[in-house]
Every structure is written in structure tokens, then in C-alpha cells.
Amino acid sequence: MNRITLNRIKDKGFLVTGIISTFIGLVLLLIFMADIFIEGAPRISWKFIVSLPSRIPERAGIYTAMMGSVWVLILTTIISFPIGVSAGIYLEEYAKQGRLSRLLEVNISNLAGVPSIIYGLLGLEIFARVMRLGSSVLAGSITLALLILPIIIVATRESIKAVPQSIRDASYALGASKWQTIYRQVLPASFGGILTGVILALSRAVGEAAPLIVVGALAYVPFAPRSPLDDFSILPIQIFNWISRPQHGFIVNAAAAIIILLIITFAMNGIAIYLRSRWQKRVSW
Amino acid sequence: MFTEAEIMDLIMTKDSKTEHLVNDIIDKPVEEHKITTKNVNVFYGDFKALKNISMKIRPFSVTALIGPSGCGKSTYLRVFNRMNDYINGFRLEGKVVIDGVNIYKDKIILEKLRKEVGMVFQKPNPFPKSIFDNVAYGLQIQGMKDKHFINERVETSLKKVVLWDEVKDDLKKNALALSGGQQQRLCIARTLAVEPNIILMDEPTSALDPISTGKIEELIFELKNEYTILIVTHNMQQAGRVSDRTAFFYLGELIEEGLTKNIFLNPKEERTENYITGRFG
Ligand SMILES: Nc1ncnc2c1ncn2[C@@H]1O[C@H](COP(=O)(O)OP(=O)(O)O)[C@@H](O)[C@H]1O
Ligand SMILES: [Mg+2]
Numbered sequence: 001m002n003r004i005t006l007n008r009i010k011d012k013g014f015l016v017t018g019i020i021s022t023f024i025g026l027v028l029l030l031i032f033m034a035d036i037f038i039e040g041a042p043r044i045s046w047k048f049i050v051s052l053p054s055r056i057p058e059r060a061g062i063y064t065a066m067m068g069s070v071w072v073l074i075l076t077t078i079i080s081f082p083i084g085v086s087a088g089i090y091l092e093e094y095a096k097q098g099r100l101s102r103l104l105e106v107n108i109s110n111l112a113g114v115p116s117i118i119y120g121l122l123g124l125e126i127f128a129r130v131m132r133l134g135s136s137v138l139a140g141s142i143t144l145a146l147l148i149l150p151i152i153i154v155a156t157r158e159s160i161k162a163v164p165q166s167i168r169d170a171s172y173a174l175g176a177s178k179w180q181t182i183y184r185q186v187l188p189a190s191f192g193g194i195l196t197g198v199i200l201a202l203s204r205a206v207g208e209a210a211p212l213i214v215v216g217a218l219a220y221v222p223f224a225p226r227s228p229l230d231d232f233s234i235l236p237i238q239i240f241n242w243i244s245r246p247q248h249g250f251i252v253n254a255a256a257a258i259i260i261l262l263i264i265t266f267a268m269n270g271i272a273i274y275l276r277s278r279w280q281k282r283v284s285w
Numbered sequence: 286m287f288t289e290a291e292i293m294d295l296i297m298t299k300d301s302k303t304e305h306l307v308n309d310i311i312d313k314p315v316e317e318h319k320i321t322t323k324n325v326n327v328f329y330g331d332f333k334a335l336k337n338i339s340m341k342i343r344p345f346s347v348t349a350l351i352g353p354s355g356c357g358k359s360t361y362l363r364v365f366n367r368m369n370d371y372i373n374g375f376r377l378e379g380k381v382v383i384d385g386v387n388i389y390k391d392k393i394i395l396e397k398l399r400k401e402v403g404m405v406f407q408k409p410n411p412f413p414k415s416i417f418d419n420v421a422y423g424l425q426i427q428g429m430k431d432k433h434f435i436n437e438r439v440e441t442s443l444k445k446v447v448l449w450d451e452v453k454d455d456l457k458k459n460a461l462a463l464s465g466g467q468q469q470r471l472c473i474a475r476t477l478a479v480e481p482n483i484i485l486m487d488e489p490t491s492a493l494d495p496i497s498t499g500k501i502e503e504l505i506f507e508l509k510n511e512y513t514i515l516i517v518t519h520n521m522q523q524a525g526r527v528s529d530r531t532a533f534f535y536l537g538e539l540i541e542e543g544l545t546k547n548i549f550l551n552p553k554e555e556r557t558e559n560y561i562t563g564r565f566g
Pocket of ligand 2: 517
């Protein structure tokens with residue numbers, strides 16, 4: 001057999017392996033989703049969404065957990081967005097050179113890979129205990145904000161980096177200051193990318209259970225939180241709790257809640273994709 | 286170019302407006318220069334990009350900077366609006382005086398300097414904003430709020446670059462939707478809108494088609510009446526068409542400088558002649 005045909009066979013082999021690997025992932029995911037859907041979809045109703053938790057599976061709903069998730073999402077956004085974007089701007093535009101900034105850079109990338117439960121421990125010690133926030137929505141939200149901060153910082157930096165130097169040059173050459181150039185040219189041009197990053201980070205935060213369990217979020221709270229200092233539960237913890245119950249009715253509830261959580265994350269991802277495409281249409285160099 | 290009779294005529298009817306014209310034509314020394322550089326060395330780290338450059342630039346003239354790639358033309362151009370300041374390891378020695386101010390020594394505000402010394406880049410680089418916003422930007426960052434004033438300045442600037450008629454009905458359109466030539470004229474308009482005295486142009490037509498290039502050359506010829514222009518160009522014909530004086534750079538040195546026609550027709554240096562006749566490039 002000559003070399004060329006051998007290469008061609010290798011080529012084909014690789015292609016087939018690639019296709020199979022891709023499909024294994026997809027198929028497993030589809031089976032899992034189908035299973036969840038078959039089990040949970042009939043359970044979903046308006047009543048399921050607005051009902052309080054209960055010991056009887058047929059009466060139980062996700063209201064408190066969902067409102068807890070909404071609270072956490074909003075507070076996490078309020079905390080992480082300004083800090084993450086400012087840090088990204090600072091690192092990319094102001095702290096360019098020097099040892100310290102390189103050290104920061106490496107550490108931020110590493111932080112993005114730290115297991116989320118570690119953040120939970122940090123949140124428990126510092127926010128819940130030292131700062132005496134207890135196992136409140138606020139303590140949980142600060143913890144999650146910390147967790148997604150590295151993602152937001154990295155996304156901000158990447159989007160800012162994508163703005164061509166020629167735009168900055170043009171701005172400076174017209175007499176703009178550094179801040180004017182950032183505020184009036186760089187940020188508007190990169191905002192779509194930043195927003196996309198923030199939404200993706202938040203959609204990750206909304207699915208996290210481990211760090212909030214450590215901080216002390218409860219599986220059962222009788223009411224939805226009314227202030228940032230109230231106790232709370234969130235959807236992933238509610239799901240986790242239901243799954244560990246023996247009654248089949250709760251398993252069905254868990255499946256239904258998973259569907260709703262999936263819808264929320266898919267919707268957030270959808271918004272992110274939409275923003276990205278809109279932004280790319282508006283700004284292309 | 287002028288005939289002998291016209292030159293004599295100009296010399297006889299000496300008035301302040303035509304004086305620089307006369308001086309240019311007969312290469313008579315002038316008293317007041319717009320820009321003076323003296324013994325300027327520029328370093329990028331250890332690399333010496335400009336070596337002991339001394340040169341004077343007359344007001345209301347077009348000076349072409351020519352020379353092979355990498356000889357320091359862009360570096361020299363960016364000296365005047367201090368755009369090199371952003372480059373890592375950049376260092377300058379010597380004196381650069383604009384209108385009597387040493388721009389590297391005296392206390393100057395960079396934003397103000399750049400209001401006086403505008404720049405047009407090699408590749409058209411409009412902001413990803415509307416045509417109007419592009420031209421208004423320079424005024425807006427100065428804090429100008431008067432809408433009427435801004436509107437008027439946008440219009441006059443676009444008229445000066447002969448773009449007004451093409452875009453006046455669509456000022457809200459994104460500047461990136463314009464053709465390359467239109468974009469470059471927009472960039473010139475944007476520069477004019479802040480009313481500089483000096484305009485630096487770094488190969489402004491190298492990314493453009495011949496027709497757009499012609500339009501911009503005509504424009505440069507017009508602008509000379511109001512501005513002092515420095516233009517980097519790789520195109521010898523262009524240097525010949527638009528410039529009064531030409532400076533030839535080679536490996537970071539200023540080899541010679543003089544009236545364009547002298548540089549082209551009887552250069553003093555062999556290296557200049559070799560470059561102009563295309564023996565190296
Ligand atoms: N940012 C920079 N950092 C280091 N060296 C540079 C930089 N820009 C230009 N140079 C060097 O300086 C010399 C002159 O460059 P430049 O002024 O761009 O030349 P020209 O415009 O005549 O082609 C070149 O040798 C180039 O490699
Ligand atoms: Mg150059």
C-alpha cells in the first residue's frame with residue numbers, strides 16, 4: 001500500500017472517530033433530557049410554579065426556591081457586574097506592564113478553575129460568620145459573585161482586547177484623553193462582548209448548588225425571601241433535596257424543576273447569543 | 286508649477302499672503318518656521334530609529350517624507366503629535382519645537398497638542414459610529430455642547446473634503462458602510478473639525494484605489510492654503526504632485542531635504558537619486 005492511500009485511510013479513520021465521539025456526547029445528553037422530559041413535563045403547571053414547599057409531593061411547588069434563585073441572580077449581578085467590568089478595564093487598559101499585573105493575570109485565570117465548593121467555604125467563613133450575614137441571600141450572592149468574577153474579568157478583557165488599536169489611535173489623535181477613549185470608544189465597541197460574558201457567567205451561577213449549600217442555603221424555607229438578609233433556597237438545592245427523597249412523587253417534582261432550570265439557563269444563553277450576533281452586525285472592522 | 290514670469294510677478298507684488306509662496310518657489314530662507322526639530326534621536330528600547338534629525342518645516346507648505354520601509358518616516362511623523370509616547374521603550378532626545386513651544390520639554394497638555402496637530406492614518410480608521418458622530422467626536426470630547434455649532438462644523442468639515450454632497454442625506458449612516466476612499470475623506474474631515482494648524486498624514490492613500498487617491502491629492506493641494514501638512518508617501522509621483530518640499534530618509538537618517546523639484550531633478554546625494562530612480566526601495 002502506498003503512502004497516499006495510507007494517509008487517506010488515516011484521514012477517514014480520524015473523521016469517523018470524531019463523528020462518533022461527538023454523537024456519543026449528543027446522544028447521551030438527548031437521552032438524559034428525554035428522560036427528564038417524560039418524567040417531569042406533565043407535572044409542570046402554573047400551580048407548580050407558584051406553590052410553596054410541602055411534605056406532600058403533589059402539593060409542593062418551586063415558588064420559594066425560584067424566588068430565591070431570582071434574588072440570588074439579581075444580587076449577584078449587581079455585585080459582580082460593576083466590579084468585574086472595572087477590574088477588566090483596569091487590568092487591560094491601565095495595569096498593562098509590570099510583575100504585579102502579570103501575577104494578577106495568572107491568578108485570575110487560576111481562580112476561574114477553583115472548585116466552586118472552595119468559594120462556598122470562603123463565603124461561609126467570611127460573609128456568613130465574620131461579616132455576620134448568616135446564611136442569607138446576600139451572603140450567598142456575594143459568594144457566587146466571587147465565583148463568577150474571574151469569568152467576567154476575563155470576558156471583559158477579551159472583548160476590550162478585540163477593539164482594534166486603530167480606533168484608539170484615532171481617538172487619541174483627535175485629542176481625547178485615555179478615559180474618554182475608553183469610555184466613548186472602547187467600551188461601546190466591546191459592550192456586546194462584555195454583556196455576553198456576564199450573562200454566560202450568570203447562567204453558570206444560577207445552576208450552582210454546592211457553594212450555596214456550604215454557605216447555608218436551606219432546602220426548606222417556608223417563604224420567599226423579602227430582603228437580602230432573609231434565609232433562602234434556590235432551584236438547584238430544591239432539586240437536590242427532592243431527588244434524595246424516597247417518594248416517587250418528589251422525583252417527578254425534581255424532573256419538573258430541572259426542566260424549568262434548563263429553560264432559564266437556555267434562555268440566558270439565548271440572550272447572550274443574540275447580543276453577540278447583534279453586536280457583531282453593528283461593529284465589524 | 287509656475288512660469289518664470291509668474292514668479293517675478295509674485296516677487297514684485299510682495300504681500301504677506303504670497304510671501305510664503307515666493308519663498309517656496311525660490312527656496313529662500315524664511316524667518317518663521319512652523320516646526321523645528323534639532324538633533325532628534327528616537328529610540329525604541331535599544332534600537333535607534335531616528336538619528337540626529339534636524340529639520341525645519343515652513344508654515345502653509347506640504348512636506349513629503351520619503352524613503353524605504355522601516356527608515357523611520359512614520360516614527361518621525363508621530364514625533365509631532367507625540368503618538369509614539371504609547372510605544373513601549375520609546376525615548377526621544379533633542380528638541381522639537383512647534384510654534385515656539387518645545388513639545389517634549391515645556392509643560393504641555395497632550396490633548397491640546399493633538400488639537401493643534403491632527404493626524405490621518407494609513408488605513409482609514411473611522412469609528413464604528415455614524416458619519417455625524419465621527420466628525421463631531423473631536424468637538425464633543427472638548428466638551429462642546431452647542432448643537433448648532435457642532436452641526437455647522439460637521440457640515441463645513443465634510444464640505445472641505447468634498448464628501449458633503451455624497452453623505453448629507455444620510456449622516457446617521459454607520460461610517461463603516463462607506464467606501465474606503467470615502468472613509469479616508471471622512472477621517473480627514475474628522476481631523477479638520479477640531480481646526481488643527483498642522484496635519485500629519487501617514488501614507489493616506491496607500492489603501493485606496495487610483496480615483497480615491499486622486500481626490501485626496503487634490504484635497505491636500507487645497508488644504509495647504511490653511512494648514513501645514515506633512516505627508517509620508519511611498520509613491521514618488523504623489524510626492525511630486527502634492528508636495529512643495531521633500532525629505533528623504535534612509536536607515537533612520539535624514540539624507541537630504543529641499544524643494545521637491547530639486548530633490549527629484551538634481552539630488553545632492555547619490556542615495557537619494559538611487560531611491561528616486563527606483564534602484565532600491
Ligand atoms: N513599536 C515599535 N517598537 C519597536 N520598533 C519599532 C516600532 N515601530 C517601529 N519600529 C522600528 O523603527 C523603525 C522605523 O519604523 P517606521 O517609523 O515605522 O518606518 P517607516 O514608516 O519608514 O516604514 C523600523 O526599523 C521599525 O522596525
Ligand atoms: Mg510607516
